[in-house]
Amino acid sequence: MKKTIVLALALSMALAVAGCAKTGEPAATAASEAVSTTAETAQEESTPAAAVEETTTVAETVTTDSADAAAGVMTYEEYMAADLDSQVVIETYVQAKQSWWEDKATVYSQDKDGAYFLYNMACSEEDYERLVPGTKIRVTGYKSEWSGEIELMDATFEFVEGDEFIADALDVTDMLGTDGLIDHQNQFVTFKGMTVEAAGQDADGNDVAYLYNWDGSGTEGDDLYFNVSYNGETYTFTVESYLCDKTTDVYKAVQSLEIGQTVDMEGFLYWYEGVNPHITSLTVVK
Template sequence: MKKAIVLSLALTLALGMTGCAKTENAPAAESSVETVSEASSEAAEETTTEAAEETSTAAAEEASKSEGVLNYEEYMAAELDSEVVVETYVQAKQSWWEDKATVYTQDQDGAYFVYNMACSEEDYEKLVPGTKIKVTGYKSEWSGEVEITDATFEIVEGDTYLAPVKDVTAMLGTDELIDYQNQYVAFKGMTVEAAGQDESGNDVAYLYNWDGSGTDGDDLYFSVSLNGETYSFVVESYLCDNTTDVYAAVKNLQIGDVIDMEGYLYWYEGVNPHIISVTAAK
């Protein structure tokens, strides 16, 4: 009888404890579901917010362009000799002569070489690096170099932009390189080769003009190699004259030197960068 009573009490106690356990665990389960639900909701809100911000930014960039202005993709798709209008940023000035200016420009998507643009000497002084300009001219090509010619411009007040340098060393010898035409680029770890010979028949590291016909103050041509291929680079004297550090650096090159360079990815019958910096390879 006692065993029966004890057993009965034990069963009653066990059932009571089981009920408590379920009651105590239930709120925890609900809390977990609520936490997951809240986290999912927050993640969804963040994703929606980020997407909205990206859309808003893209829309703002498009809205910032004046009516009729081409973006870089549209500019590249335009037919040669057609009129084009772009908004871009001055990166460097090559020259001014008789109210004509030649400038290197670039935006966040690509670069535009503007050749002999109508420009007063007074306005030329205003074209400091970073200045935004609206250029109207004609898309042209000369020996592979795509450029804007017969252009006029106006300065656009507001934001400025200086392009970061793009390392294109690995793209040398590939079809991909031309996609960066006229951009501010870097070449690293290239070896100086003989550019030609002097009057005594000795190999030299550079030439005045492409054929050695020039004198100090003219363009400096030099050759550099990578992976068995040799390329001709130039210090354009209108851009960097014989008083600049880069002009002096090239004149001090020795065949076999390994160097890093920066410049603008100009094209003439193939890649022919206008170099603005030469240093020993790091």
């Protein structure tokens, strides 16, 4: 029906051109444009609307030289001075990934001045694969505290083009038991020359070097808890199974520990009711 109307209109306009032949080219041009416009309108009306495709939201990438984008980014000192539950914006570098689940990621990150624990940060599975060690990101979220652990929650992030950074392990062995240790919370650190102590007892009442879960209620694959001492003080360290599962070297190394051994370790200076490092490597030195 729409095509018939178009043809009729075109014929009418052509007759109008013939009747106005003495007026010259402008009338013919107007008729031609009118026919073209009418035909295009009819074509648009008869064309089905395009289907809308669903897309997955991914983090944007920004450049480091964008002054507007960098506005409001805090230094580590400003971040630590910010009130709890206040909104913060930081730039940091991925050091390790703990877990991803239902578009939320938990990440250990650090810059040259300090470290940040990013808990349940909004993140697509695609972007999680891009969060490799050294990657720079800008994070916006809320500063929070849980049992002494300062963390960034309810966060979003974007990738930042530019340099990469992977932190060297800071030796904090001699800081154990001091007030200054917490100043390095969440940083990648090392402990040297610590002695393995009993972590608890098995079902037969024998001392054991590690436990599955903090109270021994778990099984292989759960977090590992073990005790180590230095200068007469004993500390509880953890192999976080989401970070280092039972297939990793550090998990197997802790399962092989014997009470009285001396060990060197590396990991992240996590905090839970006191220092509770998440260990990523362990070497028995004697």
